[in-house]
Amino acid sequence: IRTILYLYHRIYMDYNATTPLEPEVIQAITKALHEAWGNPSSSYTAGVKAKAAIAQARENVARLVGGKPEDIIFTSGGTEANNLVFHSALEAYRESCRTAEQGGDSHHHRDNSRTSSAWPRPHLIISNVEHDSVRLTAEHLLKDAQADVTLVAVSKVTGRVEVEDVLTAVRPNTCLISIMMANNETGVMMPIRELCQRIRSVSGQRHHRILLHTDAAQAIGKVGVDARDLGVDYLTIVGHKFYAPRIGALYVNGPGSTTPLHPMMFGGGQERNFRPGYGWRPIPNAELVISNLPEYESHMLDTRKYLEERLQAVFGKERIHFNSHFPDSESLPNTCNVSILGPRLQGRKVLSSCRRLLASVGAACHTHRGDRPSHILLSCGIPEEVAANALRLSVGRGTSRADVDVVVEDLRNAVETLESLN
Numbered sequence: 467i468r469t470i471l472y473l474y475h476r477i478y479m480d481y482n483a484t485t486p487l488e489p490e491v492i493q494a495i496t497k498a499l500h501e502a503w504g505n506p507s508s509s510y511t512a513g514v515k516a517k518a519a520i521a522q523a524r525e526n527v528a529r530l531v532g533g534k535p536e537d538i539i540f541t542s543g544g545t546e547a548n549n550l551v552f553h554s555a556l557e558a559y560r561e562s563c564r565t566a567e568q569g570g571d572s573h574h575h576r577d578n579s580r581t582s583s584a585w586p587r588p589h590l591i592i593s594n595v596e597h598d599s600v601r602l603t604a605e606h607l608l609k610d611a612q613a614d615v616t617l618v619a620v621s622k623v624t625g626r627v628e629v630e631d632v633l634t635a636v637r638p639n640t641c642l643i644s645i646m647m648a649n650n651e652t653g654v655m656m657p658i659r660e661l662c663q664r665i666r667s668v669s670g671q672r673h674h675r676i677l678l679h680t681d682a683a684q685a686i687g688k689v690g691v692d693a694r695d696l697g698v699d700y701l702t703i704v705g706h707k708f709y710a711p712r713i714g715a716l717y718v719n720g721p722g723s724t725t726p727l728h729p730m731m732f733g734g735g736q737e738r739n740f741r742p743g744y745g746w747r748p749i750p751n752a753e754l755v756i757s758n759l760p761e762y763e764s765h766m767l768d769t770r771k772y773l774e775e776r777l778q779a780v781f782g783k784e785r786i787h788f789n790s791h792f793p794d795s796e797s798l799p800n801t802c803n804v805s806i807l808g809p810r811l812q813g814r815k816v817l818s819s820c821r822r823l824l825a826s827v828g829a830a831c832h833t834h835r836g837d838r839p840s841h842i843l844l845s846c847g848i849p850e851e852v853a854a855n856a857l858r859l860s861v862g863r864g865t866s867r868a869d870v871d872v873v874v875e876d877l878r879n880a881v882e883t884l885e886s887l888n
């Protein structure tokens with residue numbers, strides 16, 4: 467029975483969409499639910515234990531991203547963290563306008579009106595391959611006439627944002643540049659460190675500070691992430707991408723002092739009033755990544771390379787197009803975006819014909835787009851008929867070469883079935 471079960475259990479290769487909880491994390495959560503259920507503000511044992519669990523988690527997340535515990539603000543997830551960055555950047559811009567209007571006397575009574583019409587609207591710069599929680603936030607602010615927005619197109623040669631293109635987009639009223647650290651569909655990594663260095667080199671003589679944010683959701687747990695080495699002001703952390711609970715956090719370099727941070731909600735003072743309310747707090751899952759990242763990274767890279775070798779061996783190099791291969795770009799170790807060429811092999815059709823493989827054709831939040839090819843791939847210069855056949859295969863810490871063999875055989879059978887249909 468076990469053999470039959472094994473032969474027919476599914477193989478998950480959609481780790482960029484979300485990850486399962488590590489058993490150790492489930493145990494830690496269960497223990498916390500039994501013992502540290504109190505209100506962290508309460509002085510009795512259950513509350514003291516809850517407060518200690520949060521402090522430990524904060525310390526671990528800070529170590530995970532190269533920050534200090536006081537730099538970590540827990541949120542409900544990456545979407546909230548990204549929205550908090552945009553909200554804070556606009557508030558900071560309005561404050562700098564008000565201060566300038568009052569002759570630079572920041573102690574003058576605050577004029578609570580919005581930025582006077584004398585000042586241009588704040589300007590935001592994002593890439594054209596951002597996650598929807600960045601793209602749609604910027605789109606809303608544009609439609610609501612709260613900000614001007616520039617989408618910097620990724621290079622169709624490298625699949626990544628080029629620093630010069632971002633610099634060219636900078637205006638006197640630019641207040642935020644938000645570029646993701648790694649793309650969730652292609653796995654291509656963006657030149658965040660170089661971008662921050664170049665922007666800071668031109669920021670000195672500006673009236674409006676340019677705040678720098680990277681959404682590191684897809685990078686954490688796969689590659690090393692060091693916010694201070696990158697030089698960002700904000701960095702988004704998403705728990706369910708590295709086997710942690712569905713929570714998020716925002717790294718802020720000195721929240722409310724070095725870097726502006728303005729709450730979107732008001733309440734009981736939690737998170738130093740930057741993000742009040744008792745959401746679920748992560749169990750110190752970050753420790754696993756801190757201790758094991760080199761092994762995780764090398765294992766995922768080995769598995770992905772093996773997957774790519776087997777795909778070419780089974781289908782032939784001429785029938786396989788790797789949509790995540792850009793010669794001059796770094797990419798995540800675990801992501802293989804691949805198209806099996808052929809008029810009947812659209813990605814969704816192939817996946818629905820598979821009996822074992824669980825994967826996606828692109829971002830989970832784009833499933834409403836139906837059979838339209840991914841705009842991310844089209845933005846990277848992938849031809850439409852190739853993008854239509856895309857399969858996003860993202861391996862995890864535990865994906866084995868045996869899993870790869872099963873998946874490639876499953877794909878071979880699916881393609882054979884689809885191509886035999888008249």
Ligand SMILES: Cc1ncc(COP(=O)(O)O)c(C=O)c1O
Nearest residue numbers: 543544545597650681683684704
């Ligand atoms: C790149 C990226 N940013 C942000 C998010 C949103 O995070 P959350 O699902 O915690 O809101 C995700 C995943 O869903 C993501 O892949």
Ligand SMILES: O=C(O)CC[SeH]
Nearest residue numbers: 482483650829830831
């Ligand atoms: O890329 C994914 O599937 C998660 C973000 Se929608």
